[in-house]
Amino acid sequence: MRLAAVQHDIIWNDRQANFARLAPMIAAAVAGGARLVLLTETFSTGFAVDDPQLAEPEGGPSSQFLAEQAALHGVWVCGSCPEVPAGTDPADTRPANSFVLAGPDGTMHRYHKIHPFTFGGEDRHFRPGSGFVQVEIDGVRISLFVCYDLRFADEFWGLAPTTDLYLVPANWPEPRRSHWMALLQARAIENQAYVVGCNRVGEGGGLTYVGDSRIVDPLGELLATGSQGETILFADIEPATVAAVRDRFRFLPDRR
Secondary structure (H helix, E strand, O other), X not given: OEEEEEEOEOOOOXXXXXXXXXXXXXXXXXXXXXXXXEOOOOOOOOOOOOOOOOOEEOOOHHHHHHHHHHHHHOOEEEEEEEEEOOOOOXXXXXXXXXXXXXXXXXXXXXXXXXXXXXXXXXXXXXXXXXXXXXXXXXXXXXXXXXXXHHXXXXXXXXXXXXXXXXXXXXXXXXXXXHHHHHHHHHHHHHHXXXXXXXXXXXXXXXXXEEOOOEEEOOOOOEEEEOOOOXXXXXXXXXXXXXXXXHHHOOHHHHOO
16 A cells, blocks of 8 residues: 655644645645555644634544545545544533544544643643554554654554554654654564654744654665655555564564
């Protein structure tokens, strides 16, 4: 399966402007053969945690945009957005940081980010998720995470036996960029799986983001990288490669 990670800038808290910006980038990814297109964390708003209008209902404009793009191009399109989960306590108006994966047939999967980024105040403005999400697309077993989740290795470990590919959209700021790059490779090496980190570029909320998006193979080799500008990364994800690496280097069964 060919995957594309769209490393893009975000216009602060302007959904329609971001949809207009991203639509041609998604089209370019599809033209490059992508069956799965990954956008960044909070792709439609930026990490605008202090904006009282940030939240949208589940199935709101951001996830509708993903669904429309998936249907238009006949591919899977995904990224995270601030959604208030359906069926939750109406007194708690905080959204979840919802990683929405939209399929070409109208299928929708949602992972709610389990670890709000307390250093950045996300815990005050977003509710935490409570469960993991795994999806199979074209024979590729995929586990969904978001940004700060990358620091919690044990959760990646727990899903490794049934994962070929981890997806990690992010708004990871420049001061800790070395952590981002190192952790992406570490998660790939220790779990013998592909890891895709898709980070934004540009400025927002007083922070600078420099991208450094990566597609890492099950041996920790970099298949594609982004630097500081908008770009699209491509790689072919092969479950057979994951199986061969794990068969040759039997590290997962040795984990205690």
